[in-house]
Amino acid sequence: MEGEAVNEFIYPELSYQIIGILYSVYNELGPEYREIFYERAVEKSFRMSKLFYKRQLPYTVTFRGQIVGKHYFDFLVDNKIILELKVGDHFSRRNIHQANEYLKASKLKLALLANFTSKGVKIKRIVNII
Numbered sequence: 001m002e003g004e005a006v007n008e009f010i011y012p013e014l015s016y017q018i019i020g021i022l023y024s025v026y027n028e029l030g031p032e033y034r035e036i037f038y039e040r041a042v043e044k045s046f047r048m049s050k051l052f053y054k055r056q057l058p059y060t061v062t063f064r065g066q067i068v069g070k071h072y073f074d075f076l077v078d079n080k081i082i083l084e085l086k087v088g089d090h091f092s093r094r095n096i097h098q099a100n101e102y103l104k105a106s107k108l109k110l111a112l113l114a115n116f117t118s119k120g121v122k123i124k125r126i127v128n129i130i
Helices: 012-029 035-048 093-106
Strands: 053-063 066-077 081-087 110-117 120-127
Touching: 012 035, 012 081, 012 110, 012 120, 035 053, 035 066, 035 081, 053 093, 066 093, 081 093, 093 110, 093 120
Parallel strands: 081 110
Antiparallel strands: 053 066, 066 081, 110 120
């Protein structure tokens, strides 16, 4: 309808599946582990759920046809969603900026930034507004 805001999620089913896995990992491991342990557990969960993913995927930044930098996504899920895992009780500006850089470099639409905190998992959806 004209004049009404459309409240539409990008990749809702896939997002919910990923978020469910993140909660499951946290519920089993609990708080206060290093990021790499959560990353390994998430990877095992992706494999068990037969979710297509790539881990520590390199992505280059080019300028005038030359590589000027390289990013490594924690996960690229189903070639659609970047998943970045962090440990801490809040989303830092640096982490949000990093996810935005990844979206810009890859031209993908959605990143999920997940913080494994002392009280649970916090998830922030970051949308590429190209």
